[in-house]
Amino acid sequence: MASRKEGSGAAGSGFGASKGKGKAAATGSVPVPVPVDGDTKVVLKIIKHYQEEGQGNEVVQGVLLGLVVDDRLEITNCFPFPQHTEDDADFDEVQYQMEMMRSLRHVNIDHLHVGWYQSTYYGSFVTRALLDSQFSYQHAIEESVVLIYDPIKTAQGSLSLKAYRLTPKLMEVCKEKDFSPEALKKANIAYENMFEEVPIVIKNSYLINVMLWELEKKSAVADRHELLSLASSNHLGKSLQLLMDRVDEMSQDIVKYNTYLRNVSKQQQQKHQYQQRRQQENIQRQSRGEPPLPEEDINKLFKPPQPPPRMESLLIAGQINTYCQNIKEFNAQNLGKLFMAQALQDYNN
Numbered sequence: 001m002a003s004r005k006e007g008s009g010a011a012g013s014g015f016g017a018s019k020g021k022g023k024a025a026a027t028g029s030v031p032v033p034v035p036v037d038g039d040t041k042v043v044l045k046i047i048k049h050y051q052e053e054g055q056g057n058e059v060v061q062g063v064l065l066g067l068v069v070d071d072r073l074e075i076t077n078c079f080p081f082p083q084h085t086e087d088d089a090d091f092d093e094v095q096y097q098m099e100m101m102r103s104l105r106h107v108n109i110d111h112l113h114v115g116w117y118q119s120t121y122y123g124s125f126v127t128r129a130l131l132d133s134q135f136s137y138q139h140a141i142e143e144s145v146v147l148i149y150d151p152i153k154t155a156q157g158s159l160s161l162k163a164y165r166l167t168p169k170l171m172e173v174c175k176e177k178d179f180s181p182e183a184l185k186k187a188n189i190a191y192e193n194m195f196e197e198v199p200i201v202i203k204n205s206y207l208i209n210v211m212l213w214e215l216e217k218k219s220a221v222a223d224r225h226e227l228l229s230l231a232s233s234n235h236l237g238k239s240l241q242l243l244m245d246r247v248d249e250m251s252q253d254i255v256k257y258n259t260y261l262r263n264v265s266k267q268q269q270q271k272h273q274y275q276q277r278r279q280q281e282n283i284q285r286q287s288r289g290e291p292p293l294p295e296e297d298i299n300k301l302f303k304p305p306q307p308p309p310r311m312e313s314l315l316i317a318g319q320i321n322t323y324c325q326n327i328k329e330f331n332a333q334n335l336g337k338l339f340m341a342q343a344l345q346d347y348n349n
Contacts, residue, residue, distance in 0.1 A: 049080040057121035064115040117147035126319040179311040191318035243323040
């Protein structure tokens with residue numbers, strides 16, 4: 001990781017991630033908070049990428065570039081993954097990334113991999129694909145983060161951009177590739193401690209702050225008051241529909257797990273009955289002066305049923321929690337707008 005501390009290029013723009021201090025930070029055993037330094041260039045590139053190529057629930061992704069400075073991870077640039085169809089079978093994403101980073105290095109821009117970003121549709125990002133991708137990044141580059149951009153929330157008037165990492169416990173489980181109920185229980189993995197959110201701070205340069213201040217003075221009062229209008233009920237309805245879909249998936253997983261437990265119990269009864277029959281038969285053979293039956297491996301006769309993987313259930317539970325948080329924020333936002341609108345009305349009267 002020392003080589004990533006020697007970056008050069010777009011200083012003063014991007015994100016910064018505090019890694020923590022001391023020996024624990026060096027081993028990656030503590031969370032990585034992410035204060036952000038620099039201007040909004042990276043944020044604007046992510047938003048522009050979605051506006052140009054994202055449609056509806058289509059996800060756009062890209063690479064985050066930057067460097068590690070002291071105890072901070074700075075994300076100073078990014079570039080998107082190009083959209084390609086099944087006809088582009090010869091497209092090599094790895095080669096594309098290497099060529100992009102080589103080109104950025106030639107123009108003296110930070111070109112070191114520090115993570116990736118992805119858009120989300122109504123907060124639907126807690127998936128196995130995201131877990132596998134973030135594990136690959138974080139296993140290769142300890143400081144890596146994934147930025148999740150929510151265009152639906154952003155369109156309602158506030159930027160929604162969050163950074164996540166896999167917790168050290170989940171990293172160990174993913175390294176072992178054992179997602180059985182026993183392994184997850186032993187590691188004490190629950191949906192609450194699968195991902196850790198790291199705080200993001202976005203800082204503009206003084207010139208951009210002056211420009212924004214000038215734009216705010218020129219904006220019409222009516223335009224600013226539009227932010228107080230209640231959000232469409234379509235957003236709440238869509239979030240509730242997605243929540244119900246995940247609850248249905250969770251109920252199906254619960255049925256599968258209960259079926260597995262019933263099969264295990266049934267097999268245990270069969271083993272016990274088999275052992276009792278053999279014991280009685282051996283007693284009868286002994287009374288006749290015959291040798292007892294040879295010992296048999298009962299596990300070969302009764303192959304234990306395979307437990308269903310529990311990682312999918314944890315991801316579904318995490319996604320349900322995300323939807324619930326979104327609905328809670330939606331209701332709180334509308335309630336705040338109601339109070340603000342009432343206060344403005346009382347002030348005008």
